[in-house]
Amino acid sequence: MTHITPSAEKAKASSPSLLAGIPELLPGLALTAAIATAAVITRNLTGWAALSPLILSIILGMATRNLFTVSATLESGIAFSLRRLLRLGIVLLGLQVTVGQVLSLGGAGLAMVALTLAVTFVAIRAAGRALGVERELVDLIAAGTSVCGASAVIATNTVVRGRQEHVAYAIACVTLFGCLSMFTYPLLTAPLSLDARAYGLWSGATIHEVAQVVAASFQAGDAAGTFGTISKLARVAMLAPLVMVLAVAVRARQGGASKASAPMPWFVLGFIAMMLVNSAFDIPRDVNATLALANTFLLSMALAAMGLQTDIRKLKAEGWRPLALGAFGWLFISAFGFAMLRLFGF
Numbered sequence: 001m002t003h004i005t006p007s008a009e010k011a012k013a014s015s016p017s018l019l020a021g022i023p024e025l026l027p028g029l030a031l032t033a034a035i036a037t038a039a040v041i042t043r044n045l046t047g048w049a050a051l052s053p054l055i056l057s058i059i060l061g062m063a064t065r066n067l068f069t070v071s072a073t074l075e076s077g078i079a080f081s082l083r084r085l086l087r088l089g090i091v092l093l094g095l096q097v098t099v100g101q102v103l104s105l106g107g108a109g110l111a112m113v114a115l116t117l118a119v120t121f122v123a124i125r126a127a128g129r130a131l132g133v134e135r136e137l138v139d140l141i142a143a144g145t146s147v148c149g150a151s152a153v154i155a156t157n158t159v160v161r162g163r164q165e166h167v168a169y170a171i172a173c174v175t176l177f178g179c180l181s182m183f184t185y186p187l188l189t190a191p192l193s194l195d196a197r198a199y200g201l202w203s204g205a206t207i208h209e210v211a212q213v214v215a216a217s218f219q220a221g222d223a224a225g226t227f228g229t230i231s232k233l234a235r236v237a238m239l240a241p242l243v244m245v246l247a248v249a250v251r252a253r254q255g256g257a258s259k260a261s262a263p264m265p266w267f268v269l270g271f272i273a274m275m276l277v278n279s280a281f282d283i284p285r286d287v288n289a290t291l292a293l294a295n296t297f298l299l300s301m302a303l304a305a306m307g308l309q310t311d312i313r314k315l316k317a318e319g320w321r322p323l324a325l326g327a328f329g330w331l332f333i334s335a336f337g338f339a340m341l342r343l344f345g346f
Contacts, residue, residue, distance in 0.1 A: 028077015035060045036300035052211050054150045055175050057300040061307020081305035087267040089298035090155050094274030097233040108344040113205045113234045120146040120333040127328050131321045136162030140170035145329035148236045149174045149209035159247045165314040173326030178208030186219040198346040200227025206337035240268045
């Protein structure tokens with residue numbers, strides 16, 4: 001006679017329920033994957049590397065949400081993409097940078113990048129309060145401008161818990177002003193008397209998105225492109241401590257509120273772990289490239305889900321003040337970054 005222990009009975013009972021939830025996720029996952037695929041294909045067809053699939057995904061998701069009726073059967077898969085796949089994508093983001101790359105900037109370069117990031121974040125928060133912009137939206141614009149664009153916005157939102165309209169507005173700001181930098185920076189190389197190293201550092205320390213940095217910095221040559229990419233990756237690495245500090249600040253501000261209202265972003269530790277793995281092991285270039293594509297696709301699915309939950313009417317209701325804040329952040333980080341460049345002798 002076979003005896004089944006209580007723990008075995010519990011496992012047996014729970015397994016079917018776990019498996020039963022998977023079919024409910026599939027329709028929504030299929031929709032977010034389809035939108036992410038369309039975004040990637042569109043970027044590839046245009047051949048414009050700076051046209052981020054992340055941005056295209058949220059735009060396509062918003063169009064779908066506001067032009068068509070999104071069935072209730074899709075909601076669970078959309079929510080899964082927005083929460084679980086988002087965190088997985090942020091963890092994999094750590095594989096795009098190594099400790100060696102960050103340290104290769106040297107003490108002065110790292111200090112310049114870190115100071116520009118920190119002071120810009122604080123300045124945007126102060127300006128946001130003066131303009132009367134909602135605190136959550138201010139934090140998202142500040143993170144997207146000072147760190148790494150859309151990726152920083154969605155990572156920060158796991159802590160500040162802004163509305164989907166806040167996230168969409170913040171991403172629109174960093175996209176708009178990052179693109180302006182991408183087009184104007186190459187024109188400023190000669191007037192500002194910047195050599196390849198200085199121009200690359202300035203671009204990487206101040207332009208919003210990674211793709212925008214690559215597009216702008218390589219226009220001044222391979223050396224400028226290399227310095228631009230490395231300094232930008234240093235900013236990406238600083239996303240982890242920023243989100244952790246924000247989490248502590250939010251929890252303190254809420255005066256010991258429940259963990260559900262101010263979660264500690266433990267997935268950021270996964271980001272750090274992946275960065276250390278990428279630093280400790282020589283991952284083949286083709287494997288790393290594949291992982292980078294997978295990471296982009298996961299984050300695109302998450303942003304597609306975000307777009308599918310964004311009401312354009314509510315987005316319009318945010319008004320002009322957040323846009324003015326985004327413009328202030330763009331001008332501030334550009335000017336302050338240049339001042340730091342000269343201060344540190346580049």
